[in-house]
Amino acid sequence: MQFNITVIGQALIATLDGDLDLHTCPQFKDALTKALDTNSNVKNLVFDVQNLTFIDSSGLGVILGRYRAVQARGGKLFFVKASPHMQRVLKLAGMHRISEFVDSTTEVLNRA
Amino acid sequence: MKNWIELVFPGTSINVSFARAVVAHFAAQLDITLDELEDIKVAVSEAVSNCVVHGYREKEGNVVIRASYEESRLEIIVEDFGHGIPDIEVAQETGYTTLPEERMGLGLTFMREYMDELHIYSEVEVGTKVVMVKQIPARQAG
Ligand SMILES: Nc1ncnc2c1ncn2[C@@H]1O[C@H](COP(=O)(O)OP(=O)(O)O)[C@@H](O)[C@H]1O
Numbered sequence: 001m002q003f004n005i006t007v008i009g010q011a012l013i014a015t016l017d018g019d020l021d022l023h024t025c026p027q028f029k030d031a032l033t034k035a036l037d038t039n040s041n042v043k044n045l046v047f048d049v050q051n052l053t054f055i056d057s058s059g060l061g062v063i064l065g066r067y068r069a070v071q072a073r074g075g076k077l078f079f080v081k082a083s084p085h086m087q088r089v090l091k092l093a094g095m096h097r098i099s100e101f102v103d104s105t106t107e108v109l110n111r112a
Numbered sequence: 113m114k115n116w117i118e119l120v121f122p123g124t125s126i127n128v129s130f131a132r133a134v135v136a137h138f139a140a141q142l143d144i145t146l147d148e149l150e151d152i153k154v155a156v157s158e159a160v161s162n163c164v165v166h167g168y169r170e171k172e173g174n175v176v177i178r179a180s181y182e183e184s185r186l187e188i189i190v191e192d193f194g195h196g197i198p199d200i201e202v203a204q205e206t207g208y209t210t211l212p213e214e215r216m217g218l219g220l221t222f223m224r225e226y227m228d229e230l231h232i233y234s235e236v237e238v239g240t241k242v243v244m245v246k247q248i249p250a251r252q253a254g
């Protein structure tokens with residue numbers, strides 16, 4: 001799995017490529033935690049999942065955990081180009097209620 | 113037609129993706145949809161992750177997967193010889209986890225949701241076996 005994390009203003013944008021599972025989670029979790037620690041102004045988490053080929057509850061746990069960290073700052077959770085399968089997994093996890101599904105990253109950035 | 117595979121590997125996180133890929137390839141011998149393959153991958157990933165994280169918590173051991181099909185019935189058995197589950201009823205509650213700091217307690221819920229049947233057999237300090245069944249109906253060509 002490969003990922004890229006960028007901070008633009010109050011948004012952290014994480015682009016995922018490959019499978020996010022038990023094995024690949026720790027590095028992603030560490031990178032997100034580090035980015036949030038060094039950018040205390042970040043409120044919104046934007047996950048570009050267009051090229052995410054797999055996710056299970058281990059991966060969702062990492063995302064939910066980081067969301068809890070920004071929730072206190074009034075932050076929101078966005079998923080860019082989530083497949084129907086991804087949306088179904090998020091729904092099963094009850095995370096659709098706290099998530100917004102969008103078509104592009106710019107859509108989120110333009111709003112702020 | 114009848115077919116089966118058996119897979120034995122050390123219960124480590126690096127083998128989780130390998131395990132779900134192999135079972136998905138095997139299941140692809142059936143007249144299966146991409147959605148059904150996704151379901152199977154999630155279920156196998158959750159089951160094997162549980163063996164690694166819970167069964168072999170601070171312990172080492174092998175995971176055994178037996179997958180088979182006959183007609184439209186696909187059966188996947190994932191077994192470890194680790195710590196076991198003291199209360200299977202409680203473990204199956206959505207959101208229940210013995211590792212609340214790091215996990216969501218959704219694995220068994222996902223397995224139940226993505227497969228048609230889920231049976232759990234476990235004995236403390238002997239091991240855990242999950243049996244998952246999915247019906248893959250034959251589709252009309254076209
Ligand atoms: N193979 C296993 N060996 C030992 N305990 C298990 C196993 N599978 C599940 N459990 C127990 O059942 C609980 C719920 O499992 P699950 O729904 O997958 O949630 P999670 O993995 O997030 O904890 C686990 O926290 C664990 O206590």
Ligand SMILES: [Mg+2]
Nearest residue numbers: 158162219220
């Ligand atoms: Mg689990």
